[in-house]
Amino acid sequence: MSDFDTGADYGHVEAGQEHESLDQLHQVEGSENSYDSNFGVYEQDHASAEQTSFDQGHHVEYSNPDGTHYEESDFTSYDHSAAESDHVFAAEGSESSHASEFSQLDALRHQLDTSFASATELHTDGGGQLGVASN
Template sequence: MSEYGEFETGEQHESLDQLHEVDANESNYDSQFGVYEQDHASAESTSFDQGHHVSYSDPTTGVQYEESDFTSYDHSAAETDHVFAAEGSESASSSEFHELEALQARFDAAFAEGTFASN
């Protein structure tokens, strides 16, 4: 009778490491400005004159009569307007984002295997 055999034992180790990292940022800026301006000017001038004159003379009697009426009116006006307005808005925003994911797994196995044959 003859015997032979084969026998094997061992260990197996495996691991998995995974790292995932994200860095992000965002910035926004907005500005709006407006300037409004308006000018207005006006001028007025009025002049009113009125007159009345009567003159009478009689050469025979030597009588002399004279009458005078006079009216004068002057008006001047000036007006200026100036309007100035300004408005504006400004905004800014900023955001940051950081993410870190880590995965680690370890696999351990042990085995034994054998083959025997006998004659």
């Protein structure tokens, strides 16, 4: 406490400032990859062979006692050969790929500034008392 010529008496007086800050950093990263392939080969073979042989004969021979002679021959021959071959080839396929990446960054900065003043008593010669408080 202080005494002045004015006769005033000051009690508790306090003033000040406070500064605080909050820093927070949050980071997330990730990736995803996928691959798919599907291939197919189809093949078909077919082969056939055919062979036909047909023979037919006819023979007539006649001799007469008077010395005449008759002879007849008929002959048929048929041959057939065939070959067949089939080939089918097919291929199909698909391929796919996917890739993704992500990154996330969250930053939080908060500043807290406060100032305060506080006074408790003031006495003057007039005998009055004043209470003061503020922030």
